[in-house]
Amino acid sequence: MGKAQSWLQVTNNGASVLGPALAATLLIWLPATQLIWGCALGFALSATGVLGLTRGAAPAASPLAGNRALLPELRVGLGALLAQPILLRLVGLAMLVNLIVGLALATAAPMTLGLFGQSDQTLASVQLTMGLISIGAFLLMPWLLRRVAVYWIGQLAFLLILAGGLIMATAPSFGWYLLGCGLSYGLCGLFNVFIRTERLHWIAEQQRGRVISLMVLLNQLSLPLAGLIIALLGDRVAxxxxxxxxxxxxxxxxxxxxxxxxxxxxxxxxxxPTQPVASSRR
Known part of the structure; x- marks a missing residue:
């Protein structure tokens, strides 16, 4: 599972490398506002992939399997989530990571262009650096998995993400900020591998869809929270x-x-625990 999640994250983070690299190149000839149309086209093309998700899938177990009621499904998922306190702690840990990552995403432009006075092309290089660090980390993943458990990889990733946040908080120059930003965002994928692997051990197979979807929803709540914090405090607090x-x-x-x-x-x-061996005495 750890290896499978690693490949999924490589695919995801590979896009975070190619996208900024392409944007930095196009900014040489196009204004930034026109790149939005390219983003929209990319999203539209990727959305068509949903049409092929059920191709080759096993048929539904019953005629009603595809028409489940939303609220009862949510109640079942919530009940299973509350029944395993360890899952709530995993959610809490993921929300803490997403808070740092969300702040990094929300402030990349003002920090790069405003505080450190860099150019638009340099802003694109911030995203590129994040992606390159994440790809480099995943290239080490097979080596790491042969030597340590996914749990310890997750703990190390969390501490490095936290260190990245502290570096961004105290960065005296753009180079230090870039390092902190790269650590926080670039190692988020390694942490995701840990979360996605660990939670499977605590969720019954028949409930995984309900519980994991609810966990993902809760995990992501700190991303808009980070944007809200910047929106409310950004003009009053550094x-x-x-x-x-x-x-x-x-x-x-x-x-x-x-x-x-x-x-x-x-x-x-x-x-x-091993079962006691019956005595051979009679």
Missing amino acids: VQEIFLMASLVCALGYLLLYRTLADAAHTRTLPE
């Missing part, structure tokens, strides 16, 4: 101070969640 406060919140949250997550991972990896 962006780097916002990064510092968010990084401290994430560090505190990690300290509160770490022990439970570590205990759960240890319990899950314990060997099964």
Whole structure:
């Protein structure tokens, strides 16, 4: 599963390399506003892929399988999620990561163009650097998986993402900011591999669709929250101070969640108890 999730993330992050590289090239001839049309075309083309998702899939188990009611399905998923507190802690950990990543995405332009006075092409290079770091990290993934568990890869990724947030909060120059931004966003994929692999161990197979979809929804809530924070505080509080406060919140949250997550991972990896062997005496 770890390897499969790694390949999915390579595909995802590969686009984050090619997209900014193409944008930086097109900015030489086109104004930035016209690139929006290219983005719209890309989204439209990718949306057509949905049409082929059911091709070759197994037929539904029953005629009603494709017409399930929304609210009952949500209740079932929520009940299964609440029944496993470890899943809620995984959601909390993912929300902390997405808070840092969301702030990085929301402030890339003002930090690059405003605070550090760089050009539009340099802004595109920020996204390119994020993607290159993520691809480099995934090239190491097979080597890492042979030596350490996915759990420890996830913990290392979280700490490096947090370190990236602290670097952005204290960066004295654009180079330091670029390093922090690359760490926070570039290693987010490794953390995703951990989350997506770990949660499968705690969800019954027949409930995975309901529970995982709900977990993804909750995980993503901190992305718009990051944008809202910038919208409300960006003109009154320095962006780097916002990064510092968010990084401290994430560090505190990690300290509160770490022990439970570590205990759960240890319990899950314990060997099964052996059955007592019957005596040969009569």
